[in-house]
Amino acid sequence: MxxxxxxxxxxxxxxxxxxxxxxxxxxxxxxxxxxxxxxxxxxxxxxxxxxxxxxxxxxxxxxxxxxxxxxxxxxxxxxxxxxxxxxxxDGPACHTGNRSCFSETITEDAASNRTVLHELVQKIKERKENPVEDSYTTYLFREGIDKILKKVGEESAEVIIGAKNNNKKEITWEISDLIYHTLVLMELVEVDITDLKVELFKRHLQKQGEQNA
Incomplete structure (x- = not known):
């Protein structure tokens, strides 16, 4: 450095x-x-x-x-x-035990959704490590990979239908379902969001190299 x-x-x-x-x-x-x-x-x-x-x-x-x-x-x-x-x-940043020192909100127009994807990943991980009886995520992990793959396939089809219907609300809902079930699959097979970022970044650099060649 x-x-x-x-x-x-x-x-x-x-x-x-x-x-x-x-x-x-x-x-x-x-x-x-x-x-x-x-x-x-x-x-x-x-x-x-x-x-x-x-x-x-x-x-x-x-x-x-x-x-x-x-x-x-x-x-x-x-x-x-x-x-x-x-x-x-590696652990909380704040001496109070909070993840961030900026944990007290003074005012806001709307709740932040910037970190929701990472929070969802953490919740899925928790459900895998500490099963909760009435949790749908726990149910998916209990059923195993075949059930999870089936749901990913079903949600993929629903995304296609939503797109063909040209309905923004419907496709947003279905893509959200697909992302959730994909994140469950990623947790099961131990693929992290960071792994995706690294792969996409490599492809981005490769594409840039091809354009500059």
Whole structure:
């Protein structure tokens, strides 16, 4: 991870704000501050290090709690006076035990649905690991792969019918059913959303290469 610290603009206390974001979901986990040493440590270990303004000392995220953050990407803003760290978190980001430090909503026009897909994946995983008697997801896992494949096939056909009917509401409903059952299948065969992102990204790069050839 190559990065020229000298290009950054620190404040009068030698600090720069750093936004930490979940690389997978895009969720903002915390806002912290870094000095030159914290950035150097982060680059060296590929885990987040910050400078505590209240304790006036350097600290390694997860050193005592075990909730470390593996850094995937480090970026600076256009003015070079703020950082964005995209990470893979191993546990909650907040000292309260919450996943994000931004868990208290002051006001909103509508509930956010940005992370719903990842939340659904987590719920499916929980149903597999901890079955609930009246849960439909638990029922699918109990019945096994043949039942799940049958449902994927049925929902695929329903999507086709919805598209032929040219009914947006119907096709939206049916695609949602197909995605849900596909996610259950993915959990059963141990395919993660990240695996899909990696594969699609590889295809995207390959397509770009072909266009530039």
């Amino acid at each position: 190559n990065f020229d610290i000298s290009t950054l603009r620190f404040d009068k206390n030698g600090l720069i704000p750093a936004v930490v974001q979940d690389e997978k979901t895009g969720e903002v986990l915390t806002l912290a501050y870094m000095n030159e040493e914290a950035i150097a440590k982060t680059l060296e270990t590929k885990e987040t290090w910050f400078f505590s303004r209240s304790r006036n000392e350097l600290w390694h995220k997860g050193e005592s709690s075990g909730n470390t953050q593996r850094v995937v990407r480090l970026q600076q803003d256009c003015d070079a006076d703020a950082l964005l760290l995209q990470v893979v978190p």
